[in-house]
Amino acid sequence: MEIKRMVPILLPKDPDLLATVQTFQQVQQELSGSCYNKGGKPLGAIALQHKCYDSVKGKLSAQMTISAIRLVAATYKTAKSSQKPITKPFDFRRARALFLVGQRGRDADFRADGTLSIWTVGGRKRLNYQVPKALQYIFSKALEIDSLTVIEHDGKLVGRVRVTLEAPEPKGIHPVGIDLNETNILVAVDADDRELFISGLSTKVRNHRTHKTRSRLHKKLATRKAEKKDTRSCRRLLKRLSRRQGNRTRTFCSQVAKQLVDWVKPNSVLVFEDLKMPKVSKKLRVAKGAKRRLSQWEHHLIRLNVTNKAQERGMVIEYVNPRYTSQHCSKCGLRGKRKRHRFECPHCGHLDHADKNAAINIRNRYTVLRSQGGESQSVGSEAQEKSEGKPRHQSQVTDRKYP
Template structure:
């Protein structure tokens, strides 16, 4: 079952109290990991061993988080220090109604499961009706409070064998080809580069004026704009897959995207900031909700092999022409065709 996160906005009666609880939560996690760093081990702990102004259910979750951080610390050799306020509640200790959420908080030394008015959309209600609830994370963003709820959504798998191959690139963000014969180009690479170049020029001007706060705000705005573009492209791709009754989407394995992607010195800075990974994950996430499987294939030579005869050729500009059989098409369509045809065995290509 795919796991998704719902962002539910709610309205606390006393925001400062939640801020204090969030600070207490990260204090506990940081102090426990610091202690265990010196001890070189993480012994079994219960709420009796930890002094904190948190409900026992929340404190238990903080101990589990500290243990998880400690395990990562052993692998990396560096102890991360939490700084942003956060408050986690497991699925046994919160509830969600039509327009309320309720979870335990500590107030005046007593634990009370408190109800908060919430904005829960019809879409979220549909997900919540059939989903298995997971961890809930309470966060504050720009003065607004959100309950981020992790849920497992049941989907019905498609049983046909129609396939879609998707090629990701710079000039054309995505090209999809289906085994039913459909080809679609998604996004506008030139527009994306213009947007990024515009933000880059603004950052340079602000940098000369040493306006660091304004630069951070600009970075956040650029991230939101590009994320929105990726969301729209991924939705269009999955909608095409649903329309063509596709059961499997094949994407490029992006491990070495910077080495394998077609680029030039002119495009290199855009490649290193382009969110290939984010787009592929958005496609995977939306596809799984629609009951469509996603597999990743090796992109090696997918832009060079002729889909018709298998000969290797290098495309000139945006046109691909096979020197052996004369096959001609758009170069990015070649990549999508070859990705679609890569055989998959046991989920590995």
């Protein structure tokens, strides 16, 4: 089975490469207004190419110009599919450029001598690059290098290399129920009733402290603006806090995923709830801080990290319907009473940790449906809603759920 991965690399600050990245950003900015198509639907890639190619050609190579057109059209298409309002042309503020590599393109090439041959506005160049030691094994095992994205960040040039790797075929045998929460960020129970509790309390506390600091800075920023004074220091500190919180969240989710895949047995089936968290309406009155807590809940990022790490080890990711997994008793199946972390069943007297009880229900729901041949469908696919058959392995990044 082939999987895709992203490997960061460090690039030298070459003036011509920096100019190429900035030119790519300018071309995207020029195309954005035409793609917006005021008064109509955003243009697709082909329509945008027919309309604007002649006006932007010559600034970049032909292939990079087409890449810029496709990226701009894809940005508007993604916003439309995500149901985000498109009220004005998008601004491409971050300087980045896409270089196609390998069979798909010739914008860049990683040579055998350890150098990077790349096209720039100043001509073809050979540059040195550095791969982090922790990721060198991924880079060396790549079957194919697909593309290179160069980003200007704090005056430095950083590359993101998309590679294709060979992974073992998934063999899902041992089901593991996984319940994602806010305090106990992940609770897992396997087929042998082994338990794994991973706490997210420390990250939750640090995020709350960051929120209080940012609230204080926002008040100070508003006061300084009212006095018509410079607010550069406040804005700089707010950006730094936001960047730190984002880095902290990504690191924590990666560590949680690593701990989980190290704990489970080989050939396991990792079963999650098919959670779909709708955005909280602005008109809806909710408890103070509820919207912030929901937006900071890292359930999607944890599942994404677990999926990536599980694929490398030949594990399977499956999803089940989350209905009543936290309310039903894992022993008798009837509805019980949950109070914070305590679950008690008034029918059979079963007493357990609420998160563990939910994880067992998730595991049992998948086990029963697999043995009975439950319905299977890809998440978000309406065409297969009524397709019947046994649960299938997730050999690619496709999510499956069971009712």
